[in-house]
Amino acid sequence: GADAFVPSGKVPRAFTTLSSTTVKISEVPTTPIPGMKPGTSGLRKKVEVWQGKTGEKYYVENFIQSLLDTASASNGGRVPETIIVAGDGRYFNDEAIQIICCVLAANGVKDIRVPVAGIMSTPAVSAAIRASPDIKGGIILTASHNPGGPGEDFGIKYNLEYGQPAGEDFTDELYERSTRIQSFKTLEGAVDIDLNAKVGTQIHLTPSSVVTIIDPFEDYVNVLKKCFDFPAMSAFGKRPEFSLLFDGMHGAGGPFARRVLVEELGLDESCLFRCNPLPDFGKGHPDPNLTYAAELVKKMGLLPDGSADPNVDLKQLPTLGAANDGDGDRNLIAGAGCFVTPSDSLAIICDNWSAIPHFAGGPKGVARSMPSSAALDVVAEALGIPCFSTPTGWKFFGNLMSSKELFGKTDYTPFLCGEESFGTGSDHIREKDGLWAALAWVSILMAANKDTPQGQPLVSVRDIVTRHWAKYGRHFYCRYDYEGVDSNDANSVMDLIRSEFVAGEIADNGDIQLVSGEEFSYTDPVDFSTASKQGLILNFTYPNGDPARVVFRLSGTGSAGATIRVYLEKYEKDIEKHGESAPVALKNLANRAIELVQLQKLTGCDAPTVIT
Ligand code: G6P
Ligand code: ZN
The missing domain is CATH 3.30.310.50 (Alpha-D-phosphohexomutase, C-terminal domain)
Known part of the structure; x- marks a missing residue:
């Protein structure tokens, strides 16, 4: 289970233990279950519904069979050969992975990849899909920032081959199929996949279908290394005036923060707060906002309304505070006594693009969801680049990124986008990325302090934000x-x-x-x-x-x-x-x-x- 998650963030590598289970494929009659219409980001229901405890038998199987049939239909009638299955570690994660692997194997998916412990953040899944041309899709088990545990939420979403969430054409068809499903395929008899097996372990579910346990970190860390200057950040992180506090909210982002911040950048272990994934998120609500990230907010010298607590000495506080949601794609950014609204954070990242190597030459375009503030628009106007206003939902950014139609035939079209709902990211993957946002802010602080002498107080997050307002309103x-x-x-x-x-x-x-x-x-x-x-x-x-x-x-x-x-x-x-x-x-x-x-x-x- 999630408790057993490899604590160091480094995954043991040992190839290849082969254990084989010989099971029979069966086609099980079922009846359609109403209400399987995915929302903004996948299908979310109370976990008991998924578990079949509320009277609907085969909830997971019906949904996955409908999903797979939809994926096959858009793949010339052939089932995708390689699919990654991973979750945010919430309650029912492991059982659901077992059920899903059986349905995939029975339908002929040849190569099923599951991360160690079954846990991966949403941005890491997106990165992994993009890194292997073989991987045609990702089934992600998450209800994002909604609470987990008995009585709480569970969810499943599907990402397509460029790592982006499936669009409405896909989810509409999935739903439509779920209303007329008559049977699903699965494996007969008990199948027990050891999710805590070593990387490279292969479990043959059928003669032609194998589950491989993969390293959750590698592809994602490689992508981040291309976005940011890791050696420079690591040097900056050693300055005694700098400190960081990262709140993983007991979600999937925690181990990734450990891997990047501690193991790659060399920050002290004490920068990690609640970075061990728990099935019920420690009974918290894993949504990084002023209300639910209350502990971090307090530790950053803020009152619940986001203003600075006048009774706290800001000099004693961390330079930068960041929190992620359950599946590691959302972020909250704060400085000592300074909450940065997501809309401001996006605008400030845009204005400071030169601090981030990925944006070399400047972003070619930017976008925000319509309800986000126009802070981004004024920066884009000053930079002379197009700024798009899209409906709420990260999937609407996908087409804009690296679009030849919009940006011409140049190969390099870095793109920045974000939403008021604590989502920020770029075209490095096709999801928003909580850890990326934290690293963007480390980079901005680093650039702002390139001339600050050792031992002197740093230019702070608050300084950066107030200067931004002075410049743009x-x-x-x-x-x-x-x-x-x-x-x-x-x-x-x-x-x-x-x-x-x-x-x-x-x-x-x-x-x-x-x-x-x-x-x-x-x-x-x-x-x-x-x-x-x-x-x-x-x-x-x-x-x-x-x-x-x-x-x-x-x-x-x-x-x-x-x-x-x-x-x-x-x-x-x-x-x-x-x-x-x-x-x-x-x-x-x-x-x-x-x-x-x-x-x-x-x-x-x-x-x-x-x-x-
Ligand atoms: C998810 C999506 C975001 C979207 C948000 C909106 O987090 O990934 O792209 O902004 O949902 O949530 P809402 O509850 O406002 O529909
Ligand atoms: Zn999320």
Whole structure:
């Protein structure tokens, strides 16, 4: 299980223990199970549903058979030969891997690759798929930042051959197949794959199908080494003025942080916090935001609203704090007494591209999800590069990256992108990457301090952020989440916005004045596919003429009920006002918007459950 995860991050290498299980393939009759429609990032359900404890037999088998049939259909009717199966280590990870391997083997998948302990971060899976031309897809067992353990979430998503999450054409077809499935193939009799076997161990499930235990780290670390200057970071990490605190939140990112930060860069072991994967994430909610990464937030001298705690001596704190989510693709970045919003982090990385070797020559293009702030846009404009605004979901960035259509026939088209939902990354893989974001910030700090004499205090994260605002203005930003809302109530809020403020005439003379409303839809500039109903935008103007915006969107990643997200943003040029805390600066705007859309009345929610 996850507890046995190789603690050092180095994987023992010994080839090749052969153990063979001779089992018979059987075709098992089944019936369709409703509700297998993948959301923003795979299918997520309470773990008991996947375990078949809620009455639906063969939940995993039905889903995987439908997935495999979809993958085969898009592969000329042939089952993909090589597939990687890995998870974030949450409760049911190991059992699910065993079930999935049986279904894959019975369907004729020849080469199944499973990491040691069954654990790999999402970015590492993406890197591994891209590193081997043989690997045609990756089945990733995760519900990302949702809690794990009995009563909590489990999920499965599928990544395609460039390492990117399957698009809606794939997931729609998968769903459609799940509604008419009649049987699945599996292996008869007990199959027990030892997930803690050494790298290179092969387990023959059928005469033509073998599971190989692989090193989770190698391909990913190689990719990071190309993105960043490891020797220089390692030297910078030895400066006594620098320290880092990395919160793995007991997810899959922890062992990768250990491998990179401690074993590759030589930072002290004490920089790792909660970096051992646990099936229930230590009963935590593995989402790196101000609410759920409360411990790290406190250790970085911050109050829960993200402002600096006036009673803490910032000089005693780590230079940089970073947290990852359950599957290691999200990130939170903080400096001593300074929370960096994901939208600001993205803009600052963009402005400091020269600190990151991967962006040599400057990024050719950048993108953000629509609800993210426009902080990136102003930097892109200054750099004279295109900036795309996409629907929420990392998959929308895939086509833009390295696109010959958009960037011409140059071979090297480094691309930067990110989302307000604590996702940041580039074209080095096809997923967001929590550890990459932390290393980007180490690189930025390193560049900012290249002339800081030894023994002198470093230019801090806070300095970098405030200088950025002084240069470009500040986009005050925060998000209210209303979790556990009745789905019908949530929809009635969205419907009201549509009918009153998008379709209807707006005649508002409130203090913060509503000027227009629109519903976001998107046409991909590369393949011209479209996505509609991707968020409702209300545009406001302050009495002094400053623009502001509030976006309403329903979460696509929950497993029960609905979550309404309210994204608040206000631009402030005046440097004197940059010091205010974001939730305070945005309070009036929030009140105004929430009242306009009658959120309280329609949902019965008096206050958001999370403000981040
Ligand atoms: C996942 C996706 C992200 C997306 C986020 C949105 O983390 O990987 O790309 O931004 O979900 O979540 P939501 O709950 O707002 O739909
Ligand atoms: Zn995640």
